[in-house]
Amino acid sequence: MRVHTRHTPNFGVARVHLAPGEAVQSASDTMLATSFGVREGAPAGSRKPGVSVFTAPGEGGWVDLAPLGPGDVYPLELTGNTGWSVHREAVLARPASVRLDQTWAPLQQLFGADAGFLDHYSGTGPLVLTAPGPVDSFELSAGELVTVRPDYVLAYPDTLQCRLRAVDPSGPQSLRTGEGLVLDFAGPGTVLVQARNRRVSRG
Numbered sequence: 001m002r003v004h005t006r007h008t009p010n011f012g013v014a015r016v017h018l019a020p021g022e023a024v025q026s027a028s029d030t031m032l033a034t035s036f037g038v039r040e041g042a043p044a045g046s047r048k049p050g051v052s053v054f055t056a057p058g059e060g061g062w063v064d065l066a067p068l069g070p071g072d073v074y075p076l077e078l079t080g081n082t083g084w085s086v087h088r089e090a091v092l093a094r095p096a097s098v099r100l101d102q103t104w105a106p107l108q109q110l111f112g113a114d115a116g117f118l119d120h121y122s123g124t125g126p127l128v129l130t131a132p133g134p135v136d137s138f139e140l141s142a143g144e145l146v147t148v149r150p151d152y153v154l155a156y157p158d159t160l161q162c163r164l165r166a167v168d169p170s171g172p173q174s175l176r177t178g179e180g181l182v183l184d185f186a187g188p189g190t191v192l193v194q195a196r197n198r199r200v201s202r203g
Helices: 105-111
Strands: 002-006 013-018 023-027 031-034 039-041 051-055 061-065 072-079 084-087 091-095 098-100 118-131 135-140 145-148 153-157 161-166 181-186 189-194
Touching: 002 072, 002 118, 013 023, 013 051, 013 072, 013 091, 023 061, 031 051, 061 091, 072 084, 072 189, 091 098, 105 118, 105 161, 118 153, 135 145, 135 181, 145 189
Parallel strands: none
Antiparallel strands: 002 013, 013 061, 023 051, 023 091, 031 061, 039 051, 072 118, 084 118, 084 153, 091 118, 098 118, 135 189, 145 181, 153 189, 161 181
16 A cells, blocks of 8 residues: 655645555545545444445555545554554544554553543554644654644654643643643654644634
């Protein structure tokens, strides 16, 4: 699976090139077009509505995927050496070789029993992300610190240490959206951020 992007960073489209029989999973309504012969079906054993698996025919093919709103698309290449925590609204597409780790212990420790604003992915291959603004990054050396608001966090690797804290302990807070919270990161590693606020971009 190879990913080429176009019209970035304002109105990004991701073209996913598939080898014969290869498949990619994405939301059904993000499929703009496919080469002839690509099959669309439901994920095996999935009860989640609106999710499709696009499978290439014997000669291979491609799928064009476009986010529902304006912004960037960013292929994050997972090598299998480390997993990534990703904003739960940011995933546009993934191959079967990239796994969603629903019970990853560090995120459970970060959010407790609540469902937070991050998901964890591991495996190999391109995890295609979408962001409401251009994708930027902070490259942190060992022990270097940075504080980021959750609405701007796109993804970060397991090499980073992360702490969640309230901006104002007496103010409103939401683990689901990140309202009233910030994330403190300590290197080494890269924090991917988006240059526009996700909640504001939703209007």
